[in-house]
Amino acid sequence: MARLVRPFLFVLLLAATGCHAQSSSTEGKLSPDLARRVEIMLRSKANLPPYYDVLIGPRAKSTVPGFDEITVTFSSDGKATRPMTFLLSTDGKTLAQFNKFDISKDPKEMVSADGRPARGGPENAPVVIVGFDDLECPFCAKMHAQIFPALQARYKDQVRIVYRDFPLVEIHPWAMRAAIDINCLAAQSHDGYWNVVDYIHAHSSEIGGSEKTVAKANETLDTLTREEGKRQKVNMTMLNACIEKQDDSVVRASMKIGSDLGVEATPALFINGERFEGALPIEYVYRVIDNALVAAGKTPPPPVPVPSPDASATTAGQPPARTSSE
Numbered sequence: 001m002a003r004l005v006r007p008f009l010f011v012l013l014l015a016a017t018g019c020h021a022q023s024s025s026t027e028g029k030l031s032p033d034l035a036r037r038v039e040i041m042l043r044s045k046a047n048l049p050p051y052y053d054v055l056i057g058p059r060a061k062s063t064v065p066g067f068d069e070i071t072v073t074f075s076s077d078g079k080a081t082r083p084m085t086f087l088l089s090t091d092g093k094t095l096a097q098f099n100k101f102d103i104s105k106d107p108k109e110m111v112s113a114d115g116r117p118a119r120g121g122p123e124n125a126p127v128v129i130v131g132f133d134d135l136e137c138p139f140c141a142k143m144h145a146q147i148f149p150a151l152q153a154r155y156k157d158q159v160r161i162v163y164r165d166f167p168l169v170e171i172h173p174w175a176m177r178a179a180i181d182i183n184c185l186a187a188q189s190h191d192g193y194w195n196v197v198d199y200i201h202a203h204s205s206e207i208g209g210s211e212k213t214v215a216k217a218n219e220t221l222d223t224l225t226r227e228e229g230k231r232q233k234v235n236m237t238m239l240n241a242c243i244e245k246q247d248d249s250v251v252r253a254s255m256k257i258g259s260d261l262g263v264e265a266t267p268a269l270f271i272n273g274e275r276f277e278g279a280l281p282i283e284y285v286y287r288v289i290d291n292a293l294v295a296a297g298k299t300p301p302p303p304v305p306v307p308s309p310d311a312s313a314t315t316a317g318q319p320p321a322r323t324s325s326e
Contacts, residue, residue: 030088038095041095056072067087067094111261118162120152121155121156126296127296130269132267133267135178136167139279140266147282159289165183165254166254182200184243185239225239276288
């Protein structure tokens with residue numbers, strides 16, 4: 001039903017001419033005549049089928065001068081849409097609908113990168129890319145292997161890259177395990193975190209072994225994380241306890257952040273707060289970052305050759321090294 005109403009004109013004129021009685025206070029239930037005019041306008045503009053009922057709520061104060069708010073609900077066969085908000089002018093002549101966006105905050109600060117392992121530039125880099133990542137997502141793996149090495153080669157310390165967890169647990173059965181394990185490692189070693197992320201993205205099709213089972217994938221992920229932990233000389237008692245506990249609260253919190261920002265699929269990138277979803281051509285990403293640099297008063301660097309997929313996969317595909325004691 002929302003699709004039926006959204007194509008409305010930004011402002012709908014209920015009556016171009018004519019006199020309408022007004023009370024000293026416009027709040028409260030609409031008069032039958034005004035309610036009928038609102039209903040007819042909505043039905044006409046949305047091509048609403050006759051079997052839909054239209055329920056119009058009372059006027060309420062709005063933040064827009066000269067307008068009150070009304071809510072409209074459409075229902076059929078006992079099923080109702082979510083209430084939709086419209087603005088009704090205090091003189092009863094104009095109905096309007098538009099979206100209100102909060103632009104009081106710097107978009108770059110809307111997606112926090114605090115506390116997350118990062119690659120590239122420092123914390124005060126002019127461009128920060130926050131990627132919502134699923135380690136079992138093939139499109140994420142492609143982006144990780146092709147786009148990010150190219151960005152690091154071109155922009156160096158001008159761009160800082162951070163990942164947040166967004167495992168699509170409904171379709172990727174071991175993605176949550178992978179996210180929990182790498183966060184256990186990230187708590188002690190950011191380098192170790194990125195080494196394991198590189199390896200998983202380069203070898204995601206092999207994580208489940210020849211059996212292609214979740215049990216085998218979980219075993220592989222735990223082993224990779226422990227081996228990299230030894231290489232990074234982390235506190236193995238703490239790491240093992242974290243892996244065994246499988247506390248998903250940190251990952252769930254990251255997923256909620258993504259959902260609140262409108263993320264529905266992976267990969268999803270926020271480039272200085274500007275959201276992009278899906279696989280993007282590298283030239284497109286260059287343009288977005290260049291624009292962000294210019295907006296920050298920086299000069300974009302000249303382009304460099306894009307690394308080939310094979311070269312990137314080779315670099316990212318090395319398994320975490322083992323220590324000499326193993």
